[in-house]
Amino acid sequence: MLAGIGAAALLVGGFALGPAAFGDAAPGKHPAAEIHKPSPVPDRIILTPTDTPATSQRVTWRAEATAEWAQAEILESPKALGQVAPPTGALTNVKALSTTPVNTSLGYASTYHTVEFTSLKPDTRYTYRVGDGTNWSEWIDFTTAASDFEPFSFIYYGDAQNYIDTAVPRVFRQAFADRPKAKAIVNAGDLIDSANSEEQWGQWFQAGSFIDGQINNISIPGNHEYSGGSVSSFWAPQFPYPKNGPAWGDNPAIDRTAYYVDYQGVRFIGLNSNVQSVPEVMAAQTAWLEGLLENNPNKWTVVTFHHPVYSTASGRNNPIIRDQWGPLFEEYGVDLVLQGHDHTYGRGSTVASRKSATVHASTVYAVSVSGGKMYDVSGDNWTGNGADIMSSSEDTQLYQLIDVSDDTIRYEARYANGQHHDGVLIRKNEDGERTVNEIRTPQNTTGEQAQVNKTLVPAEGRVQVTAYGYDPGEKVTVYLRNTKAEEDKNGVFVGYKNADELGRLTYSFALPPSAKKGSTHVVYLDSANQQITSPVITVTK
Numbered sequence: 001m002l003a004g005i006g007a008a009a010l011l012v013g014g015f016a017l018g019p020a021a022f023g024d025a026a027p028g029k030h031p032a033a034e035i036h037k038p039s040p041v042p043d044r045i046i047l048t049p050t051d052t053p054a055t056s057q058r059v060t061w062r063a064e065a066t067a068e069w070a071q072a073e074i075l076e077s078p079k080a081l082g083q084v085a086p087p088t089g090a091l092t093n094v095k096a097l098s099t100t101p102v103n104t105s106l107g108y109a110s111t112y113h114t115v116e117f118t119s120l121k122p123d124t125r126y127t128y129r130v131g132d133g134t135n136w137s138e139w140i141d142f143t144t145a146a147s148d149f150e151p152f153s154f155i156y157y158g159d160a161q162n163y164i165d166t167a168v169p170r171v172f173r174q175a176f177a178d179r180p181k182a183k184a185i186v187n188a189g190d191l192i193d194s195a196n197s198e199e200q201w202g203q204w205f206q207a208g209s210f211i212d213g214q215i216n217n218i219s220i221p222g223n224h225e226y227s228g229g230s231v232s233s234f235w236a237p238q239f240p241y242p243k244n245g246p247a248w249g250d251n252p253a254i255d256r257t258a259y260y261v262d263y264q265g266v267r268f269i270g271l272n273s274n275v276q277s278v279p280e281v282m283a284a285q286t287a288w289l290e291g292l293l294e295n296n297p298n299k300w301t302v303v304t305f306h307h308p309v310y311s312t313a314s315g316r317n318n319p320i321i322r323d324q325w326g327p328l329f330e331e332y333g334v335d336l337v338l339q340g341h342d343h344t345y346g347r348g349s350t351v352a353s354r355k356s357a358t359v360h361a362s363t364v365y366a367v368s369v370s371g372g373k374m375y376d377v378s379g380d381n382w383t384g385n386g387a388d389i390m391s392s393s394e395d396t397q398l399y400q401l402i403d404v405s406d407d408t409i410r411y412e413a414r415y416a417n418g419q420h421h422d423g424v425l426i427r428k429n430e431d432g433e434r435t436v437n438e439i440r441t442p443q444n445t446t447g448e449q450a451q452v453n454k455t456l457v458p459a460e461g462r463v464q465v466t467a468y469g470y471d472p473g474e475k476v477t478v479y480l481r482n483t484k485a486e487e488d489k490n491g492v493f494v495g496y497k498n499a500d501e502l503g504r505l506t507y508s509f510a511l512p513p514s515a516k517k518g519s520t521h522v523v524y525l526d527s528a529n530q531q532i533t534s535p536v537i538t539v540t541k
């Protein structure tokens, strides 16, 4: 009975929502100038890191306010506000460092203000608000970086660029829902489509909403942040990044667009790939990059720029980027290279670093897209230039969650609906050796994944087997299995060995006397996480 009422109500609801129920004249499109016009009340509030993220923090916002009055208040995060006044003396008032009006095509200027909070305590939660002393934002919390290594998470997005007000917000919000305590958001360029569009920047900030006020933003520009050879007039006022780029002041083309931040044990390097065809600027940037990689006190290194080393869209190629930066990433052991531009997804590493069917030992290159514009995927530019593309997709909106810990970086790409798409676990030991392990699936933990040093072995001769993809210290049982034996039989027990700290296994043994001349065998490695075999070994004499 109840079910019947429910169905009827839905049906009525269906009619009520049909097109015939609406009026004759459709409403007009609400103008962008109305949607995005500024007021004295702050909006577009965003955190950008300083050179010293453990003790200082920049906040930028937009508001109709004069330089004289633009200001912020900050205190160590209180248990309550509202009716509860901040403790006496707890509140610090900070005057804006800069106020920059950006003229827009919508008939008004958008004025950006930046404050820098200094003398903060490391790894401490603060609460702040911005405004003009009368018109304030809400109170917003952030936590400073720890002064040394501490595990943390960050989020990475490829191009948002299109459908910013329709398809992008759900991606940003799902990422935040999955990693609400992320310390940074990395944008690999093309945040918007038209460099100087006030409307699109307004949409981009609305998509990020309150999230940008509490998580540091590490963005670099793509080609769509450029117009007529110049970076967007919104760029520097919105993203006042540290002045630590190459030849600061000499290359206005890359001001605020190439910089680095050492954050809690990770060196983040932002590069400007838009200048790849300007040799002298590119040379300055490449030399600066090498210096940062050579003298890097951090265990982990993440580099982001727009145009990929290995392109994931058909017909695209960035040989200058690949030739100048690719070898540096490999030589200095960069862990993650996060890119955009191709409106597809690709993730892989160099062929030279391949250790097994699924495990590599080098830099992880990723290309991703968060927005709704899609291209056809192609792995040709990877395979044609010495790289394995281990995962790819098209027509997928994605966000990436990256969890940094002492010994591992876990990287995972998820779809807009929150489902898993792809992932790797990067392990690094104290010597800087790495393994890049695919996140385990039933497919990559069974089958012929182990290697042997020879496949023709004399009776009772020695064989060395190697395999990857284990947990550190995982116990592996080694068997020699006659190929004529039934699949479900383990074979002859040979020995035990524990995988090392990077999940590698190397085990050397003599063939047991039962392996007679002319017989054929596989090495079978059994452990908690994988059941894998080697190619066939033939006993020769």
Ligand SMILES: [Fe+2]
Pocket: 159, 190, 222, 223, 224, 306, 340, 341, 342
């Ligand atoms: Fe692009």
